[in-house]
Amino acid sequence: MKQRFVSRPHRNKTLAYSMIGPTWLTMLVVHFIPISIGILISFRNLTKNNISNIFNTTFIGFANYYKSLFSMKSDFLSSLSVTLRFVIFTVIVSYLLGLACAIIGNSKFKGQTLFRGLMLIPLIIPSIVSLTCLRFMFQQNGIINFLLQQLQIIKDPIVWLVGKNTFYVILVGNIWIRWPLYFSVLLSGMQAISNELYEAASIDGAGFFQKLFYITLPALKENTFITTILIAIWSFNDFNVPYIMLGGGYTSVPDPANLVAINIYRKAFFSLDFSYAAAQSVLMSLLSFTLILIYLKLRKKEG
Amino acid sequence: MKVRQIITILFIGGLMFSSLVACGKPEEIDTQDETGAITEEVSDSASQTQEEVTIGIWELGTETDASRRYIEEAISGFYEETGINVTYEFISWDDAYNRIVAAIASNEGADILQMGTTWVATMISTDAFVDLTDDIGTIFPDEDAFTPGAWATSGFGGKVYAIPWFSDVRAMVYRSDLWAEAGYPNGPQTWEELQTGAQKIHELHPEIESVIGLGGQGFSHYVGSFFWQNCGDFISPDGGTATFNVPENVQATQFWVDRIVDDGTVSLTNSEWTYDDVIARFWEGDVATMFASPAFVNNATEEQLAVLEGKIDVTAQPAGYNDCQYNFVGGSDLMLFKFSTHQEEAKQFMAYLTRPEIQVLKAQYENDSPAVKAAYDLVDMTEGYWPGFAVAAQHGFHFPIHPAWGGNVESLVPELVTDIWTAIVSGDYANSTVQNILDAINADAQQKLNDAGGAPTNYDSPWPVPNI
Numbered sequence: 001m002k003q004r005f006v007s008r009p010h011r012n013k014t015l016a017y018s019m020i021g022p023t024w025l026t027m028l029v030v031h032f033i034p035i036s037i038g039i040l041i042s043f044r045n046l047t048k049n050n051i052s053n054i055f056n057t058t059f060i061g062f063a064n065y066y067k068s069l070f071s072m073k074s075d076f077l078s079s080l081s082v083t084l085r086f087v088i089f090t091v092i093v094s095y096l097l098g099l100a101c102a103i104i105g106n107s108k109f110k111g112q113t114l115f116r117g118l119m120l121i122p123l124i125i126p127s128i129v130s131l132t133c134l135r136f137m138f139q140q141n142g143i144i145n146f147l148l149q150q151l152q153i154i155k156d157p158i159v160w161l162v163g164k165n166t167f168y169v170i171l172v173g174n175i176w177i178r179w180p181l182y183f184s185v186l187l188s189g190m191q192a193i194s195n196e197l198y199e200a201a202s203i204d205g206a207g208f209f210q211k212l213f214y215i216t217l218p219a220l221k222e223n224t225f226i227t228t229i230l231i232a233i234w235s236f237n238d239f240n241v242p243y244i245m246l247g248g249g250y251t252s253v254p255d256p257a258n259l260v261a262i263n264i265y266r267k268a269f270f271s272l273d274f275s276y277a278a279a280q281s282v283l284m285s286l287l288s289f290t291l292i293l294i295y296l297k298l299r300k301k302e303g
Numbered sequence: 304m305k306v307r308q309i310i311t312i313l314f315i316g317g318l319m320f321s322s323l324v325a326c327g328k329p330e331e332i333d334t335q336d337e338t339g340a341i342t343e344e345v346s347d348s349a350s351q352t353q354e355e356v357t358i359g360i361w362e363l364g365t366e367t368d369a370s371r372r373y374i375e376e377a378i379s380g381f382y383e384e385t386g387i388n389v390t391y392e393f394i395s396w397d398d399a400y401n402r403i404v405a406a407i408a409s410n411e412g413a414d415i416l417q418m419g420t421t422w423v424a425t426m427i428s429t430d431a432f433v434d435l436t437d438d439i440g441t442i443f444p445d446e447d448a449f450t451p452g453a454w455a456t457s458g459f460g461g462k463v464y465a466i467p468w469f470s471d472v473r474a475m476v477y478r479s480d481l482w483a484e485a486g487y488p489n490g491p492q493t494w495e496e497l498q499t500g501a502q503k504i505h506e507l508h509p510e511i512e513s514v515i516g517l518g519g520q521g522f523s524h525y526v527g528s529f530f531w532q533n534c535g536d537f538i539s540p541d542g543g544t545a546t547f548n549v550p551e552n553v554q555a556t557q558f559w560v561d562r563i564v565d566d567g568t569v570s571l572t573n574s575e576w577t578y579d580d581v582i583a584r585f586w587e588g589d590v591a592t593m594f595a596s597p598a599f600v601n602n603a604t605e606e607q608l609a610v611l612e613g614k615i616d617v618t619a620q621p622a623g624y625n626d627c628q629y630n631f632v633g634g635s636d637l638m639l640f641k642f643s644t645h646q647e648e649a650k651q652f653m654a655y656l657t658r659p660e661i662q663v664l665k666a667q668y669e670n671d672s673p674a675v676k677a678a679y680d681l682v683d684m685t686e687g688y689w690p691g692f693a694v695a696a697q698h699g700f701h702f703p704i705h706p707a708w709g710g711n712v713e714s715l716v717p718e719l720v721t722d723i724w725t726a727i728v729s730g731d732y733a734n735s736t737v738q739n740i741l742d743a744i745n746a747d748a749q750q751k752l753n754d755a756g757g758a759p760t761n762y763d764s765p766w767p768v769p770n771i
Contacts, residue, residue, distance in 0.1 A: 015307070048429050048710075051408045140572050159728040162519065162574040162721070247520050247577065254721055269400050270710045272425070 064279035098182025359413030425709030452632030452699020453674035460761035465636035467674035474695030516581035532623035543758030545748035617691025632699030707755035
């Protein structure tokens with residue numbers, strides 16, 4: 001009987017490729033093909049008038065990109081500016097909040113388990129519920145103004161949901177749903193740090209902040225890096241927070257809260273200017289990739 | 304080794320098979336798609352015999368018990384008469400545009416589509432819908448059968464592409480007890496009466512949060528109502544020029560802004576309110592006057608209905624400084640996709656839905672104003688608030704039925720409202736604010752009209768003569 005000999009590494013490779021095959025096929029259909037069509041559309045003039053014939057639309061080159069980047073009143077650039085501020089503030093405040101609560105959660109005290117559980121509530125509750133509740137809380141006669149007036153911090157109620165304050169409203173909403181991730185990741189990271197390091201530092205006379213800056217934070221570098229990347233990307237791409245908190249559908253999200261994702265959505269599905277929206281999507285993706293690459297390069301240099 | 308290969312092949316094969324099954328077209332199932340709409344009895348077209356025809360209709364809006372009962376009763380009656388099956392699917396308004404655009408791109412979807420009246424002209428320009436002009440007066444009632452505001456939404460340039468189904472008439476709904484106290488038992492008939500009466504109510508009843516409710520969030524149809532009440536409009540009659548900032552419109556906008564900044568009869572809290580919030584506060588007694596559709600009663604609890612029994616009245620919105628008296632009429636029409644393979648049957652069902660008794664059925668279940676005049680003469684429509692809405696329907700006016708309007712120029716209306724409210728609540732409001740905002744909005748609107756190719760051909764043509 002003829003025996004066919006196949007090496008073990010070759011068998012393992014075949015098995016591996018077979019297992020990931022369906023995933024790749026799905027990603028091809030769900031991600032790569034739509035992305036390719038989106039890029040194609042961005043170079044053509046696809047609007048409501050020729051939607052039924054995507055591939056026969058006029059080729060207009062980089063006109064949509066030029067309009068996004070260089071026109072006098074570019075909505076893309078103004079929404080990008082809002083989004084970058086949104087991301088930066090979210091990351092900084094979420095990190096500080098998460099770190100502070102992780103330090104507290106890592107200490108031994110009565111009710112530690114309850115404390116840790118409570119800190120995860122924003123992560124457990126669906127964001128649509130949290131954000132809708134926050135929206136009500138921010139109304140002129142809502143609980144936030146009530147508390148501020150009771151504490152005599154303000155005299156007249158603040159209008160949060162209209163005008164320039166809308167940026168702070170969506171910032172609070174986004175921080176609320178994002179910071180528990182920092183908390184849980186940093187807490188688990190802290191628990192992996194050996195106590196001997198802190199004991200040795202105490203013997204040497206190190207105080208709380210010295211231990212924090214020379215032991216805790218360096219040990220949490222990788223955890224912080226990964227979490228920051230994730231939260232930055234999610235915030236950059238965020239659509240839900242302004243959509244839920246400031247009204248969806250036809251409501252005009254005010255300029256101070258007009259994130260890039262919202263702007264693209266409105267261009268595509270209300271103005272029906274699909275090509276322009278596709279071009280903005282491509283620019284948004286390129287920017288995300290660029291920021292990630294820069295950060296990775298900096299991290300590599302550091303390493 | 305061989306066993307391992309067999310297991311691998313079976314595993315992958317199973318995955319592929321299950322994914323293909325999920326994508327397959329079912330013969331008869333009850334499914335729930337990603338919008339949450341329930342699809343009833345989707346039939347495989349191959350199973351239809353020559354005698355059995357099934358057509359589909361997409362309804363826009365939230366599926367409620369009332370809406371489901373109405374459509375099932377209408378479908379049942381139509382089937383008894385014609386033997387034609389009708390399936391329905393509800394699509395939420397938020398997802399409607401996406402679904403319609405996808406249907407146009409893919410040539411797949413229901414035969415008949417409920418279409419928001421402000422979107423009709425935009426959708427006409429996609430060339431995906433059937434021209435119904437020649438069927439007016441034969442299959443469908445002629446122009447005179449419909450209320451003026453509703454008929455205006457059926458198309459432009461002398462062509463009819465949409466059959467009015469129901470109207471969203473925004474009449475003036477007011478607290479008759481409070482307005483009688485202020486000296487206007489029949490409600491304000493002019494802007495002067497609206498201003499002085501509201502001020503009087505504000506003095507007598509400071510506990511009322513906002514005498515007039517004008518929500519600052521969502522789509523604010525009152526912008527149009529005030530424009531038309533002062534004999535202005537959004538676009539010139541030939542469809543080529545934006546007219547947001549003509550003097551009549553500036554004066555109209557200044558009128559309602561003055562109610563906020565000068566009189567206080569429109570409270571600052573309106574800046575956060577949607578249309579539904581205004582209605583909710585009306586029922587709570589915090590708003591004395593609003594511009595609402597007949598569906599406003601749907602938002603009331605039994606207790607609220609009892610408390611305000613006999614204290615609410617409905618009439619047409621007041622006339623402006625130039626004696627024009629109009630109120631916003633929206634609603635929905637019915638359009639027929641060109642890819643439908645049962646167009647004649649679909650037209651029959653569309654015509655069936657315009658019968659006065661079927662219009663009354665929709666009004667009874669869902670409190671939607673009929674688009675057909677004869678419906679208001681039926682017994683059921685002569686009681687309650689319907690006579691007031693019938694009066695308002697006769698003063699109906701509509702957003703421009705212009706290809707560049709729906710989703711495009713139209714988006715400037717909520718933007719205008721947002722800009723005005725932002726200026727007021729931010730403390731940046733000045734005497735020139737309204738003019739400046741309208742100038743900026745008008746410039747955007749003109750750009751959008753120019754980008755859309757300017758005035759459409761035959762935009763101001765008269766409506767087609769009925770084909771009798």
